[in-house]
Amino acid sequence: GEEVAQTPKHLVRGEGQKAKLYCAPIKGHSYVFWYQQVLKNEFKFLISFQNENVFDETGMPKERFSAKCLPNSPCSLEIQATKLEDSAVYFCASSPPAQLAIYEQYFGPGTRLTVT
């Protein structure tokens, strides 16, 4: 597709429950990124993939967060045992496999996670 698709739009979980978010990158894009946007617009990088391989996971809280990009499936971000502080909008972005593609990182509409 021509747009990054994210589902669901909104997810409500009780503290301690699991949350799973999905992202379908633009067709032909090799790189997928997950960012977390908390209050006051703070954008935080979580993890990136090159196809199905983890490329950079320096932003991932290792204990409760995990992510996958499997062939022929949407990418997913899973949070085990959610905490109140995980409430945020999670954005997925994708970019093509080009050396000058830093300007071609396209964002999805986001999934708003509310932990109660």
Added chain:
Amino acid sequence: QKEVEQDPGPLSVPEGAIVSLNCTYSNSAFQYFMWYRQYSRKGPELLMYTYSSGNKEDGRFTAQVDKSSKYISLFIRDSQPSDSATYLCAMSASSGGYNKLIFGAGTRLAVHP
């Protein structure tokens, strides 16, 4: 200290005003600079981009980079109510599509008729 600092605003201006949005950064390796616009409950969309120092103009928008001061700016001329959004600066040290973006906190702009 954050790598990228941006005043979160909010900034409220009358229609037709010139708007100046700014970011400072600490990492001298950053060479690729972008401005994203984000409407409420939407994903960011790329508005302007520049490489290294200099100016770039696109219609009512001008992006400036001063690497010696580690300071970037976005100017909006003849601002319109449709420009009301959050403006995020973003940066990267290299050009490959595999690079994560480092964002500022975003500045909320409201242009009132």
